[in-house]
Structure formats: structure tokens, C-alpha cells
Amino acid sequence: MSRKGVGLAAFDRSRITSAQYASHGNNLRSTHSTSLATQLSVFRSLLQQFAQTHAKDIRSNPNFRAEFARMCAAIGVDPLASSSGAGGKDGGSFWAQMLGGSVNDFYFELAVRVVEVCGNTREENGGLIGVKEVKDRIMSTRMEGGAEITEDDILRAVGTLKPLGSSYSTLTVGHKIYIRSIPKELNTDQSSVLEAAQLLGYVTLSMLMVNLRWPRARARTAIDDLVGESILWVDKQCEEWEYWNPGFMLEAEENANAG
């Protein structure tokens, strides 16, 4: 600060100083904003360029895609939220345009496949299917050398289905994530049975009674409900009837190949 003057002239001087400060501040602000604008447009064009030049990688390389998604998350951009966000704000189409639609298209196409798999298997699993199984099924129908996908991709794809209504959602039971294509809630007992079935692939009445300390009637009801919804299959060729989760078919096959 300048030395405090005395006398009337000091008023003038302080007014001039503050005006100068103000104009200097304006200058700074405007240079900042222009440089920010340049930075943003550079960033925008770079991201666009990046998405365009790497569109193929984004589609074909799951690691690259995951990294790209992580990068977008780090800078506060959700490449999917843009187009699935309702209302069509400017920001919405902005990212969709910027990414050339390649990322969106990838997930939308994947979502179509997920819907197909869920529809095809609904009869055998009651509309409840493990994410891993969906992935394996989609991979098995792909061409040789087709783009690899991950479970993470599938979950994102399911997310894009949200605006279509609530019928597709994810559900975590135990440490397994399922995709549910029939809007139906599982009650806690049913979830417990499903979780128990993840261990060995199946449950029996006595397993539930011993491990969960349930009375027979309670175990019976939960199992019957799940069988009635096609979520469990019964195997009667054993000492005690076993109730299997159809998702376990995959693992059973892997064991068979290993054995």
C-alpha cells in the first residue's frame, strides 16, 4: 500500500488507486477467462481427437475402455450420462457430439445384446441372471477376434437402459451381481437362499435349516417360491433334493473342462 497522504489530495489519490486496481482486476479477469476459454476449446478438441483416433481402441480394448471411463470420471465427465440424461440439455448433446457417439454406440449395442440374453434365458432363470453369465453368453456368440467386453461394460450398458423404465436393473446378492429383467423384488429370505446357493451352486432344505437356523416351513416356503419363479431348478436324483441356481451351469462346465 502507498504511504498514507494527508490533506484533501489524499482522497483523490485513493480514488484513482482503487480505480486502477479495479481496471487491473478486470484486465486480469478477462485474460484469465480468455485463456480458460482457449484451454477449454483446446481440451475439447483434444478430447474429441482422442475419442476419434481411439474410437477403435475404445470399442475393442476393454482395458483401454476402462481407463478411458476412469479418466472421464476423474475429470468429472460421464460419457454415458450425457445421452441418457433426460431433458436434452445442452450439456447432454455436448458430450455425445464430442465423443463422436462411439462410446455411446458401444454401450447401446451392448445393451441390446444384454436385453437379448435376458430375454432368451428368462424361462430358465426367472429373469435373474448373473453378470458374468451374461458376459460369457455374449462373448460366446461373438465372432472370433471380436471386441472383448468386461463385466464392467455390461453394468454400464444396463445403466443406459434406465430411461426405458425400471424393468432392467442390477441386484447384488452376496458378492455376486445379477441383472434382473423382471421387475420383481426378492424378499430377504429368498435373497438369503440365493446367496447360500452361490457357495456350492445348490441348497437343500437341511442346509438352510442348519446354517440359517430356519424352521423347516420357512426354508420350504423360500425354496418353493424360488422354484416357482424358475430361479431354482430341482435335482431329485440325490439323497436329499438339491435346488440349483441355473447360473451355476457355467461353473459346472468349467469344472468339467478342467477335470
Added chain:
Amino acid sequence: MTTTHTSTSPGPPPATFSFPRDYYFPPFFTRQPQRTTFHAQCQKWSSLIQAYCRAHRIWKLSLVDALDTDLFYNKRLGKRLSMADAREIVEFMRTEGRAEWIGKPGAGEEGGTAWIWWRTPEEWAGAIAEWIDGTAQKNTVLTLYELTESEATASEEFHGMDPELLQKALNVLVKRGKAQVFGQEDQQGVKFF
């Protein structure tokens, strides 16, 4: 069900046939009580039976014999399909147009025998006509034996076809006016137009 008796007709080991994953799912061998689940189960069995018969070139499936083969008996799991369930599945295939009982649908123990249409007679007729076309053998006379047993057809799917099924397929062509069968018994010949 746990005793592993050596089956009477194990057949050659299916080196080329790989079972679908459902085959290793234990409940696959128990009839599912739930209607929609059972429907899904029937469809899976139907495609398995068709694929199995195609790989092993089985035209007619005798249920009582098949119950001990690896088609209906997964020895590794120690699970097998019961006669009643197998019959129900073949019946399902019949409604799908993928099987046809031979004679009266056998009841009780013997279970019956059925054609398994991994190709229907119409489809076989088409395949034969195509081969005749492709090899320019229209208006030539072939014996039925030549048609399915000669080396010329070794790479065709209808090679080694059951004579009875061949008759059915040729009848389709005769009806369409595309072939004429003459001769009798094992001396039959056919001419294609």
C-alpha cells in the same frame, strides 16, 4: 441311481461331440415341476438330442437303448433321465416337428422308438435335390444304395442315411414331381428330373 453298471451298447466314444453346458447341470436330468422351467428344459433337451443324433448319425432313437448311453446318462454326474421324462421330451419334440414316433407310441417299459428330425424329410429332400443339381445328375438313374452308400456322397450329410428315411425323403420329391422311384425291394432305383 448311483451304481455304475457298464451299459450294453456304449457305442464309439463321441470324440467330436461336445455336450452343451446344460449337460453338466445336475437338475437337467430331473423333470422340472415348474411349467415355464420345464418348457425351457424341453427346448434344451430337444436341441441336445438333435445335435447328438446329428453327430452320431442316428436317425431313429430307441429310448430304451438310449437311456444307457451318454446322451441320457451323464456318468460323471451320476445323473440320468428317466424313461417317462425322456418320453415326455420326445413328445415335446414331436409337437415341435422335430421327432416322430415309429409305430404306436410305446407305453410303459419299452418306451418306443422315434425318428429324430435333426433334418425333416422335407429338408432331406431338399439336400438330395441340391446334390443332384450340383453334380449335374438330373435324368440319370441312381440306385438307392448308391445314393447313400457310394463314395460320391461320402461328404454329404445324407450319406449312410437310414433306407426308410431315404424313402420318406424321396417320396417328398416324387410328390413334387421331381423324382421317380422304380424297381422293388433292395433293387430300387431313382431318377431325378
